[in-house]
Amino acid sequence: xxxxxxxxxxxxxxxxxxxxxxxxxxxxxxxxxxxxxxxxxxxxxxxxxxxxxxxxxxxxxxxxxxxxxxxxxxxxxxxxxxxxxxxxxxxxxxxxxxxxxxxxxxxxxxxxxxxxxxxxxxxx
Amino acid sequence: xxxxxxxxxxxxxxxxxxxxxxxxxxxxxxxxxxxxxxxxxxxxxxxxxxxxxxxxxxxxxxxxxxxxxxxxxxxxxxxxxxxxxxxxxxxxxxxxxxxxxxxxxxxxxxxxxxxxxxxxxxxxxxxxxxxxxxxxxxxxxxxxxxxxxxxxxxxx
Numbered sequence: 556x557x558x559x560x561x562x563x564x565x566x567x568x569x570x571x572x573x574x575x576x577x578x579x580x581x582x583x584x585x586x587x588x589x590x591x592x593x594x595x596x597x598x599x600x601x602x603x604x605x606x607x608x609x610x611x612x613x614x615x616x617x618x619x620x621x622x623x624x625x626x627x628x629x630x631x632x633x634x635x636x637x638x639x640x641x642x643x644x645x646x647x648x649x650x651x652x653x654x655x656x657x658x659x660x661x662x663x664x665x666x667x668x669x670x671x672x673x674x675x676x677x678x679x
Numbered sequence: 680x681x682x683x684x685x686x687x688x689x690x691x692x693x694x695x696x697x698x699x700x701x702x703x704x705x706x707x708x709x710x711x712x713x714x715x716x717x718x719x720x721x722x723x724x725x726x727x728x729x730x731x732x733x734x735x736x737x738x739x740x741x742x743x744x745x746x747x748x749x750x751x752x753x754x755x756x757x758x759x760x761x762x763x764x765x766x767x768x769x770x771x772x773x774x775x776x777x778x779x780x781x782x783x784x785x786x787x788x789x790x791x792x793x794x795x796x797x798x799x800x801x802x803x804x805x806x807x808x809x810x811x812x813x814x815x816x817x818x819x820x821x822x823x824x825x826x827x828x829x830x831x832x833x834x835x
Binding site: 558561562564565568569571572575576578579582583585586589590 | 688771774778799800803804806807810811813814817818820821824825827828831
């Protein structure tokens, strides 16, 4: 076998390796996105079933927080706060945790009513 | 939170550990060991020039290709890409085996010099051996991930 053929083979292997890396990257991204999407769907299903996936202490804090906001005469017309009775509050708190609005509620509780991540308004 | 897809991901991790990393490590580890501790000259050419990584790469490719083909039979929706990748893997594995026979024969006939550089052919065999195992690992991983993606895909 001529040595030139081996060099050609070496170059082909390098090209094949680069293409394979691109393919691996593509499918790894696909699988990661799929698994993340599935985790989100499982979380939503848990929220729909009112399953508690946060600690009891944290849940109590959030219930108190929502109650204090209602008592401070805020308009709770935004869907996430329309119903704050205890039967529904578990699913709502999970929803709040997953959508990152917890910090917005904390800001509201400290009278920062212009927080950009919520549509809550004080009732005139 | 446990996920029903974790065993599939775990399967790929176990494959990478037991079928890829361990066998390759024990072959390649001879190179730094012989160079650093045994003070053997031309350790790279002597270790990888024998092309021992070629049959390992070949076995990797054939194993993954056969797995992918049998997994494909069990899927409702067939994928042309998996079939093409498996055929390419088998063909490359055969080329590797053919090359291994040639490289091994050349290696056994060649006597390394006591000092100086090794023959260019031995250096080329060493590079070819190293590149072949890198290609085999990445291409096998590509087939594994494609197969895994089809297994967890909702269109299954």
